Amino acid sequence: MHKTLNAEQIEQLYTFTRQHFVEYYDLQTELVDHLANAIETLWEVKPQLTFDDALKTEFKKFGIYGFSDVVEERQKALGKKYTKLMARYFKEFFKLPRILLTIAMFVITYKLFKFFLPVYIPLILILEGFSFYRIIKLKKIYKVKTDATGKRWLLEEMIYRGGSAMAVAGMTIQFMQFALRDHLQEIFILLMALVFVLSLMHSYVVLYVIPAKATEHLSAAYPGYKWEKL
Amino acid sequence: MKNSQLYKGSLNTIIMKLLEENGRMYGYEITQKVKLITKGELNITEGALYPALHKLEADGLLDVEVEKVDNRMRKYYKLTESGEKETVNRLNELEEFIKNMQSLVSPSPNPDLQF
Numbered sequence: 001m002h003k004t005l006n007a008e009q010i011e012q013l014y015t016f017t018r019q020h021f022v023e024y025y026d027l028q029t030e031l032v033d034h035l036a037n038a039i040e041t042l043w044e045v046k047p048q049l050t051f052d053d054a055l056k057t058e059f060k061k062f063g064i065y066g067f068s069d070v071v072e073e074r075q076k077a078l079g080k081k082y083t084k085l086m087a088r089y090f091k092e093f094f095k096l097p098r099i100l101l102t103i104a105m106f107v108i109t110y111k112l113f114k115f116f117l118p119v120y121i122p123l124i125l126i127l128e129g130f131s132f133y134r135i136i137k138l139k140k141i142y143k144v145k146t147d148a149t150g151k152r153w154l155l156e157e158m159i160y161r162g163g164s165a166m167a168v169a170g171m172t173i174q175f176m177q178f179a180l181r182d183h184l185q186e187i188f189i190l191l192m193a194l195v196f197v198l199s200l201m202h203s204y205v206v207l208y209v210i211p212a213k214a215t216e217h218l219s220a221a222y223p224g225y226k227w228e229k230l
Numbered sequence: 231m232k233n234s235q236l237y238k239g240s241l242n243t244i245i246m247k248l249l250e251e252n253g254r255m256y257g258y259e260i261t262q263k264v265k266l267i268t269k270g271e272l273n274i275t276e277g278a279l280y281p282a283l284h285k286l287e288a289d290g291l292l293d294v295e296v297e298k299v300d301n302r303m304r305k306y307y308k309l310t311e312s313g314e315k316e317t318v319n320r321l322n323e324l325e326e327f328i329k330n331m332q333s334l335v336s337p338s339p340n341p342d343l344q345f
Contacts, residue, residue: 007301029296029303030257034276036302037258062276073281077288084288223296223305 003043005036009051016055020067025151026222027074031067035059075154078221082158085217089205102197110193120179120192127200128169134207135162141211155221159214163206172199237272241282243324244274246291246309246317254295254308257283283307291316 005013013032022028038058042049049057059066093102112119142160146152175195178188210217218225237244248263249255255263260283261274286292291313295306309317 004300005302010302026305030280030305033256033299033302033304034258034280041262065277069277070280074284077281077284080288223294 002040003047004040005051010036012051013055016059017067020059022067022071023152024074024154024157026153026225027071031070078154078158081155081221082163085210086163086205089209090201093201102201105200106193106197109196110190113189113193113196117184117189117192118179120196121176123196124172124176124199127196127203128173131162131165131169131203131207134203135165138162138207138211153218153222153225156214156218159210159217163210165203165206168199168202172196238278240324241274241278242286243317243320245279245282245286246313247321249292249307249309250314250317254306256304256306286313 010032013035014028016035017028017031022031035055035058038061039051039054042054042057046054063069092098138160142157145156145160172195175192178184178192215225244264245260248260252263257276257279261276261279264272264274283292287294287307291310292307293310293313295308297304297306
C-alpha cells in the first residue's frame with residue numbers, strides 16, 4: 001500500500017500555493033493536485049521522506065521563479081478568454097437587427113454633435129457617472145460572493161471589475177478637451193460621435209451584459225465553479 | 231526540459247498528440263507519460279506545461295473537466311472538435327519538419343542515381 005496524502009495535507013498544499021502568490025482557486029486546485037501526485041510518486045521510492053521534505057523537493061522542480069511563470073501565463077490566457085467574450089457580445093451590435101439601432105444612435109449623436117459639440121461633455125459625464133456607479137455596485141456584489149465562499153476566481157474578478165471599463169472611461173473623459181474647441185474639423189466631430197457611441201456600447205456589454213451572465217460563463221470556463229457554489 | 235530550445239516549439243504538438251491518443255489527461259499524467267515514452271530522455275517542466283495547457287484552452291483547442299479523485303479535485307484536459315482538426319495539421323507540419331531536418335542533417339544519396 002502506497003502512502004497517500006490525507007485531507008489535512010491537501011489543505012496544507014492549498015495554503016502553500018497561497019503563500020507562493022497563487023491567489024486564484026482554479027489554479028491553486030490544479031497545482032495542489034500536481035504537487036500531491038508528485039509527492040505520492042516520490043513516496044513510492046522514498047517512503048521515509050516527510051511530507052515537508054517531499055514538498056520541498058517537488059516545488060524545486062518549478063524552478064527558481066516558483067509558480068510565478070504559471071500564474072502570469074494563466075492571467076494572460078484568461079485575459080484572452082475575457083476579450084473573446086467581450087468581442088462576442090460586441091459583434092451583436094453590428095448584426096441585424098441591432099445594427100439598425102447602432103446606425104441610428106450614431107447618426108443622431110453625429111447630428112447632435114455637429115449642431116452643438118459641447119453637449120459631449122454633459123453626455124459623457126452622465127455615461128461615465130453611471131459606469132462608475134455600476135462598477136462600485138459590481139464590486140460590492142463580488143465582495144459579498146468572495147466573503148461567502150472564501151475563493152477567488154480570476155475570470156470572475158475580471159467580470160466583476162467590469163473589464164476595461166475604467167480605461168475606456170478615462171479615454172472618453174480625455175476627449176472632453178476637444179468639445180470646447182472652435183471650428184473643429186468634420187472628421188473630428190465624426191470621431192467624437194464614434195467615441196461616444198462605442199463607449200456607450202462598451203459600458204453596456206462589460207457592466208451589464210457580461211455580469212448578468214457571469215454564472216453561465218464561469219461554469220463554462222471552470223467546470224468546478226458550480227460545485228463550489230453549491 | 232532537455233535541449234529545451236529544440237523541443238520548445240513542439241510542446242503544444244506533443245500535448246495535443248498525447249490527448250488525441252489518450253482521450254483526457256491531467257497535467258501530472260502528461261509529464262509522466264512523456265517521461266515514460268521517451269524513457270526519461272525528455273522531461274517536460276511544470277513551468278512550461280501548465281502555461282501551454284492554459285494557452286491551448288484559451289485558444290479553444292482544449293476543453294476542461296473537473297472531477298473529485300481521492301480527497302482532491304483533478305482537472306482533466308481533452309481536445310475540442312477544432313483541437314482535433316488542429317492536431318492533424320500540427321502533426322503533419324511536425325513530420326514535414328522532421329523530414330526536412332533529416333535530409334539536412336544526414337543527406338541520403340539520391341535514390342534516382344542508385345541502382
